[in-house]
Amino acid sequence: MFYREAGDFKTSYRDDSQTFPISFDRWRYYAVLIVAFGVIPFLINDYWANALLVPFLIYAIAAIGLNILTGYCGQVSLGTGGFMAVGAYACYKLMTAFPDVSILIHVLLAGGVTALVGVLFGLPSLRIKGFYLAVATLAAQFFLVWLFNKVPWFYNYSASGQISAPERTFLGHAVTGPATTASAKYLFCLAILVVLAWLARNLTRGTIGRKWMAIRDMDIAAEIIGVNPLTAKLSAFAVSSFFVGVSGALFFAVYLGAVEVGEAFGIQKSFLVLFMIIIGGLGSIFGSFAGAAFLVLLPVVLKVIGVDLLGWPTDIVAHIQLVIIGALIVMFLILEPHGLAQLWRVAKEKLRLWPFPY
Amino acid sequence: MNDMSTEGYTTADGRKIGGVLMEMKNITLRFGGVVAIKDISFDIREGEIRAIIGPNGAGKSSMLNVISGFYVPQEGEVWFRGYRRGPMRPYQVARLGIARTFQNIALFEGMSVLDNIMTGRLNHMKSGMLAQALWWGKAEREESENREQVEKIIDFLEIQNIRKTPVGRLPYGLKKRVELARALAAEPKLLLLDEPMAGMNVEEKEDMSRFILDVNDEFGTTIALIEHDMGVVMDLSDRVVVMDYGKKIGDGTPDEVRRNQDVIDAYLGVAHD
Numbered sequence: 001m002f003y004r005e006a007g008d009f010k011t012s013y014r015d016d017s018q019t020f021p022i023s024f025d026r027w028r029y030y031a032v033l034i035v036a037f038g039v040i041p042f043l044i045n046d047y048w049a050n051a052l053l054v055p056f057l058i059y060a061i062a063a064i065g066l067n068i069l070t071g072y073c074g075q076v077s078l079g080t081g082g083f084m085a086v087g088a089y090a091c092y093k094l095m096t097a098f099p100d101v102s103i104l105i106h107v108l109l110a111g112g113v114t115a116l117v118g119v120l121f122g123l124p125s126l127r128i129k130g131f132y133l134a135v136a137t138l139a140a141q142f143f144l145v146w147l148f149n150k151v152p153w154f155y156n157y158s159a160s161g162q163i164s165a166p167e168r169t170f171l172g173h174a175v176t177g178p179a180t181t182a183s184a185k186y187l188f189c190l191a192i193l194v195v196l197a198w199l200a201r202n203l204t205r206g207t208i209g210r211k212w213m214a215i216r217d218m219d220i221a222a223e224i225i226g227v228n229p230l231t232a233k234l235s236a237f238a239v240s241s242f243f244v245g246v247s248g249a250l251f252f253a254v255y256l257g258a259v260e261v262g263e264a265f266g267i268q269k270s271f272l273v274l275f276m277i278i279i280g281g282l283g284s285i286f287g288s289f290a291g292a293a294f295l296v297l298l299p300v301v302l303k304v305i306g307v308d309l310l311g312w313p314t315d316i317v318a319h320i321q322l323v324i325i326g327a328l329i330v331m332f333l334i335l336e337p338h339g340l341a342q343l344w345r346v347a348k349e350k351l352r353l354w355p356f357p358y
Numbered sequence: 359m360n361d362m363s364t365e366g367y368t369t370a371d372g373r374k375i376g377g378v379l380m381e382m383k384n385i386t387l388r389f390g391g392v393v394a395i396k397d398i399s400f401d402i403r404e405g406e407i408r409a410i411i412g413p414n415g416a417g418k419s420s421m422l423n424v425i426s427g428f429y430v431p432q433e434g435e436v437w438f439r440g441y442r443r444g445p446m447r448p449y450q451v452a453r454l455g456i457a458r459t460f461q462n463i464a465l466f467e468g469m470s471v472l473d474n475i476m477t478g479r480l481n482h483m484k485s486g487m488l489a490q491a492l493w494w495g496k497a498e499r500e501e502s503e504n505r506e507q508v509e510k511i512i513d514f515l516e517i518q519n520i521r522k523t524p525v526g527r528l529p530y531g532l533k534k535r536v537e538l539a540r541a542l543a544a545e546p547k548l549l550l551l552d553e554p555m556a557g558m559n560v561e562e563k564e565d566m567s568r569f570i571l572d573v574n575d576e577f578g579t580t581i582a583l584i585e586h587d588m589g590v591v592m593d594l595s596d597r598v599v600v601m602d603y604g605k606k607i608g609d610g611t612p613d614e615v616r617r618n619q620d621v622i623d624a625y626l627g628v629a630h631d
């Protein structure tokens with residue numbers, strides 16, 4: 001009964017285009033922020049940080065990035081893993097070359113480098129679409145992984161071919177390296193995610209977002225009303241790659257600490273993030289969160305239920321997981337292309353009308 | 359620019375028509391062996407409603423596509439507001455103040471009615487990407503100001519109650535109206551309408567005719583439209599170009615065109631020699 005638009009009148013166009021037009025939604029959003037920043041850091045331990053929370057935060061950044069490109073601008077990419085690798089290696093090179101500069105700057109610069117690389121690999125999108133573009137980005141994926149394996153300069157000629165993050169502090173707390181606490185990792189990633197999600201939300205609800213969606217829905221009509229396809233597509237590649245690059249940098253420096261490129265940023269990663277936005281919802285920031293949460297949570301839940309509770313062998317549970325993901329992808333693609341985000345919206349719409357649906 | 363262009367004329371219902379806004383000179387457009395437009399010249403004057411008619415496949419849509427920069431003619435010149443226009447991409451043409459609708463509706467199906475119409479105002483929105491990302495100062499102000507303009511158009515076309523509806527869910531007639539709204543949002547100097555009433559029932563056609571006349575009257579927008587319904591064409595337009603098999607076979611007021619023997623033959627399907 002409380003979830004209502006009634007009595008919640010908008011008196012300006014500004015209010016009407018708010019992110020959360022219903023004040024109840026807005027309060028719930030503040031509540032989530034308060035819990036995320038004020039409560040969880042005191043409860044978190046290594047298990048929760050490493051198994052769930054930190055990967056969720058980092059994948060959410062990647063999913064928002066891919067959603068901007070694929071969900072909003074309609075350009076399919078299978079190169080997410082490769083672009084995350086660019087972010088990771090850029091961050092590594094910067095961390096080792098300029099040890100005195102803040103890690104935050106390095107992470108953001110890594111995003112910037114990835115944006116440039118993304119624009120470069122986005123150039124073919126001006127000529128090709130759909131399936132062919134997907135194949136081109138797939139080629140980018142394999143090329144980038146090969147490059148980081150092949151050229152020793154990228155991993156500073158280390159014997160193992162791996163890169164590992166030296167310890168860096170932020171505001172006096174270690175955020176990379178073995179001494180990092182769970183809450184420091186968590187808070188560092190959370191702060192970056194919150195700011196980036198806010199930026200993404202602003203971009204997608206404004207002029208540039210409408211340009212992207214126009215290109216996605218009908219590129220010919222978009223051009224006729226004055227959208228330059230070149231700048232629209234390349235800006236989507238740039239912004240998207242920036243997000244993906246930042247997530248790659250965090251994945252390497254904060255989450256894993258040491259990385260072998262093919263293992264951490266292989267083609268499976270591209271598919272994982274793509275599945276996140278399909279399940280979560282194409283063209284929705286909230287859906288990026290939902291999809292990331294779902295696919296980070298799923299293996300953990302299955303392990304707890306299947307292995308710990310029912311005592312099934314680990315490999316069987318792993319197979320079950322693949323089957324579930326596969327079935328969900330097919331289901332969402334066919335039945336609900338807007339994913340969990342749309343199911344959530346429909347549920348809210350029902351709630352708004354409840355208990356008198358007509 | 360020739361002298362003719364500065365003179366205008368007064369229509370039967372007393373509207374003042376100005377000088378030449380757009381002039382097509384000896385346009386020829388070929389697709390491989392097919393000649394879609396053959397050496398056609400005509401002009402569109404400021405404030406006028408200009409119709410292009412002709413049987414199916416006559417080359418009408420092709421002509422509109424040449425005007426909006428979609429096709430580049432092999433021969434001929436396109437003049438707009440007194441300047442010769444070089445080859446341009448469609449988005450550059452849009453920036454000159456030319457907006458259009460399509461024969462087969464070309465809306466952004468995944469976006470709401472409001473967002474569709476807001477895209478029509480892209481060329482009036484100049485804030486940079488950083489300002490938009492931060493939703494700061496100019497970006498936010500611009501969004502509100504342009505929203506205000508869009509709301510005026512929404513009121514004008516009487517589509518207030520579907521503002522937030524995704525376009526994909528609308529019936530055909532309303533989609534046509536939203537597409538007109540998106541074109542109007544650009545505040546074009548020249549508005550091109552490719553069969554704005556195709557597939558509509560009588561009532562919807564009357565509404566659409568009224569909107570077209572009101573647009574012309576209230577905003578002074580010059581309009582070039584393609585239409586098959588002769589009744590509508592005769593009612594709406596000040597001057598008519600008639601095309602058949604890529605050639606111009608008539609040009610004048612509705613009355614003149616109606617009496618033109620070539621036009622009568624074309625419409626009655628007299629064999630071509």
Ligand SMILES: Nc1ncnc2c1ncn2[C@@H]1O[C@H](COP(=O)(O)OP(=O)(O)OP(=O)(O)O)[C@@H](O)[C@H]1O
Pocket residue numbers: 389392393394412413414415416417418419420421461
């Ligand atoms: N992109 C294209 N490629 C090849 N041929 C084309 C193309 N566009 C149009 N044509 C041809 O040019 C001729 C004119 O087509 P156009 O669409 O301009 O006719 P129209 O007068 O708009 O007809 P209708 O009333 O059916 O809409 C036709 O013979 C058509 O097949």
Ligand SMILES: [Mg+2]
Pocket residue numbers: 418419420461
């Ligand atoms: Mg046509």
